[in-house]
Amino acid sequence: MKFAHKRATAVAAAAVAAALALSGCADTGSSGGGSSEGGGSDNLSITFLPKSLGNPYFDTSSKGGKAAVEELGGTFAEVGPAESGPDAQVSYINTATQQGVGSLVVSANDPKAICDALNEARDAGVKVVTFDSDTNADCRDLFVNQATADGIAKVQVDLIAEQIGDAGEIAIVSSTANATNQNTWIDKMKELLAADHPNIQLVDVVYGDDDEQISFDKTAAVLQSHPNLKGIVSPTTIGISAAARYLSTSDYKGKVALTGLGTPNQMREYIEDGTVTAFALWNPEDLGYLSAYAAAALINGDITGKEGDTFKAGKLGEYTVGADATVLLGDPYVFDKDNIDDFDF
């Protein structure tokens, strides 16, 4: 009952907001499309809309966003649903449109469901930047991409090669056998290994199904079936923490290296006890920081989202807009003993 009621209210709110937005749109329409073409405005109010609030990952990205907006002298706001659902963000987008914010920085819960709302916002002059999780390309001005498959594959191959002295047997603990991103990364890692690290043999790829217990047991099995194993790469956050947990309590601790993609909170214990020396992921704080600078550049009219546009992003330096109005954050970030305590996500 409660849920239905809430839902009804949300729908009503969305309807009202949509009606307002539509009428607002009609008004600006008469004054000509010049405002959106010309770009340049000084409305540096930037609103972050993460997938959900209370998620440490997005708390970290918003922290970076806030720092950037403050550097720029704008006003920062963060809104978002308590839970991530496909259409949960729509009412927040509509509200921000009504408030006339300069830019919305969104991590999309669904690539399509929020498209109409975002396009209404853009018609009203709001610059839409997506980060972390993109929408369809036609409903945003710019996407700030955290990492590319090449970057992710390379950092993991580099880390494992360094940790095992560039020679020996390694295995991969992946998520599910049909996860597209995992398989892309694994293929790229194989290419890199074949090309640059001839002394490293990839002897096994096992699938932990993104389940702690299965990943844990698969790690145990892979260690047992390959007694000469020197290292494990797990390009999935659940896989790497389960593998680390197994390693940390086994005889192989310190003998078999482990690296991959993980979050600092998951891996803190195992970095501290020496099971893992370094792992990678992008830095959500930098991601938020860059997204805020990109939003400001759109508001100022420095960039329009065209390929080849360049803008400065404070301490991160200069960035160039790539194909499909995408900006790449850069190489993944390596976490180790020295920097892990700076992060809480």
Added chain:
Amino acid sequence: MTSSPPTTVIPVSGITKHIGALGKAREFGILIALVLVVIAATTMNPSFLFSTDGWRDLLLTPSILVLVAAGQAIVIITRNVDLSVGSVMGLSAYLTGRLFIDVPGLPIPVVVLLAVLFGAFLGLVNGSLVAFARVPAMVITLGTLYAYRGINVMWAGSTRVNASDMPKEFLAIGTGQFLTIPILAIVAFVILAAAAWYMRNTRGGREYYAIGSDPAAAELYGLKVTRRVLTAFTLSGALAGLAGVFYVARYGTVSSQAGAGWELDAVGAAVIGGVAITGGIGTVWGAAIGAVLLMTINRALPILGIPDFWQRAVVGVLIIGAIVLDRWLAVRQRQRLIEARDES
């Protein structure tokens, strides 16, 4: 009928003996299968049994499923089924993690007790719905499987409890050993022994079998069917709750998906272990050995060089094999009973 009393008596007692022997043979059979798997894996790779890690994992890995399967066996024996055990386990596991974060300084035994009581409560909800609403357990617990998991997802969202959030002493229990035997395995064995003794030797325990064999007759005979069904589900919930605590201690991390799919492993373990899905037949020991076999096969197959993708198929074949064997035994028993009746 009265003309040939000896022929009436002899086959009946023969059949009873025979059925008893089969029951024993069934548990003995899976025990043999288990030993064969261990021997095969150890021959391929001696570290499966003889390394410290191998020996520990051999005993430790099945302990969690053993608890869940034992609870499941008790429920199935009463001719019900508890499909929500995976969700109960996940929710209790998450509660365990949350208690360490939200109530710092709470002694570990209190946390364990709270998680077990919470599991028991969830089981009681299942039991009440089944016993009072008179809806088949499969439907009710399928519902609570989703409902409990939904609560877990709502509560945990995309966050998780990490190893660094929990006291080191608690995590040490998950891998700790006493005379080389893992602590969790010892606890599981003690609980299992107590449950098995209760089910085999006490009047209360035998009533579960009576209810499962023929609920209507049990009711007519004056057995407290409702109370027994409630107790069975509560026990299953409590054991799943304890399994949740084990899960956290062993794996050191909990997300909203912990224990997803375990209900099928638990039912599978019970069935492989000779607990008839139609109730009234089987033992807690059988279910426990089934659980150990299931988990050990999972660990042994990669060592035997069987690819990842085939492992589930092997487990499936085992389950189907066990059910076919059950059916075959039931048909044979029926034929024998008919023969016995015709002869008399």
